[in-house]
Amino acid sequence: MDVARLSKQDWLTAALGALAQGGVSAVAVVPLAQQLGVTRGSFYWHFTDRTALLRDALQWWEQQGTIAVIDQVASIADPRDKLRELFRIAITEDPVSGLEPALVAHADDPVVAPILRRVTERRVAFLTEAYAELGLPATRARRQALVAYSAYVGWIQLRRATPDALPEIVGDPEALAYLVDNLIGPTG
Amino acid sequence: MDVARLSKQDWLTAALGALAQGGVSAVAVVPLAQQLGVTRGSFYWHFTDRTALLRDALQWWEQQGTIAVIDQVASIADPRDKLRELFRIAITEDPVSGLEPALVAHADDPVVAPILRRVTERRVAFLTEAYAELGLPATRARRQALVAYSAYVGWIQLRRATPDALPEIVGDPEALAYLVDNLIGPTG
DNA sequence: ACCTGAACACCGTTCAAGT
DNA sequence: ACCTGAACACCGTTCAAGT
DSSP states (O other), X not given: OOOOOOOHHHHHHHHHHHHHHHOGGGOOHHHHHHHHTSOHHHHHHHOSSHHHHHXXXXXXXXXXXXXXXXXXXXXXXXXXXXXXXXXXXXXXXXXXXXXXXXXXXXXXXXXXXXXHHHHHHHHHHHHHHHHHHTTOOHHHHHHHHHHHHHHHHHHHHHHHHSSXXXXXXXXXXXXXXXXXXXXXXXXX | OOOOOOXXXXXXXXXXXXXXXXXXXXXXXXXXXXXXXXXXXXXXXXXXXXXXHHHXXXXXXXXXXXXXXXXXXXXXXXXXXXXXXHHHHXXXXXXXTTHHHHHHHTTTSXXXXXXXXXXXXXXXXXXXXXXXXXXXXXXXXXXXXXXXXXXXXXXXXXXXXXXXXXXXHHTOHHHHHHHHHHXXXXXX
């Protein structure tokens, strides 16, 4: 019988888990190799170096996390409903908890920067469209999109910064509704 | 003549600079020692270990950065003016650029967690008071404080995530005014 | 095709010894 | 009081060799 051998995806999945938990520095070859039950040498058959692992893992996340959510709500006709559902999914599901804060913190990282920028621009553009559909003029729609996206980013970061304090952030549905009302903005 | 010798504060200052630039993992003994022109061994006379350096540096930042700003605006009588000035200082000055995102990303870190939590709670409490002075009932004031603080955190993080894109975030005073109007909230 | 094992450079930590 | 210098453990990377 053959021993179980690893695929590239096994490394990517492990890397994303480590990234979310311990930040960019936790994407470390030796600990991941131990966790996967192989030696460090085997890593370098799948990837050229640690940077390549990080880049590929983030690109995979970009596909799965970002684009999937937008696809999920893009078909909702009413812009108000669309925004509500978008924020609800983004705030309550948070598929890989802690990943986004880890990325923003390493915004200067040459691997992280281009991916984070693409994701941010895509999301802000999508929000801007939705606010335009709500009737806001172009400049106003873009500014509202920036403010709403800022509040979203800040909210999920606060939730991490204060795990047991500030209980409204984690649990209270009324506080969440208050946030979403604010995100939907002046015409909501 | 005596050779220049280092104080604890020299290490703290160097550590905060490294932290802001490269995150928690950049607070590294050997690179800092090289930068300061001493050997690694000398570090361990001033601090028990790397963790102590990080902790002391963050406590110093907590004193200087957080409390100083609140003191600076606490005397402003009109709550609307107070909030405007607070957000203006917090958003435009950003004394150690990139420090806060670095901290939020390592919210799980046992050194970072308690300090980040104290700072967050102090700021949210201060905002809550100001919104109460503006006439919001207690629960509403607290929720508005959370939303406003989220938007503030998200905004400074967006600014880092997209350095040359999204130019409104960095430069445009009108976009900033739009943000502050939103932060000041329903009665602003 | 996928992995081991040994090698080397770099950082965290300790500690005896220096001034 | 403050620092050096050598030691050891740990992680990133390389590469020849194994199956």
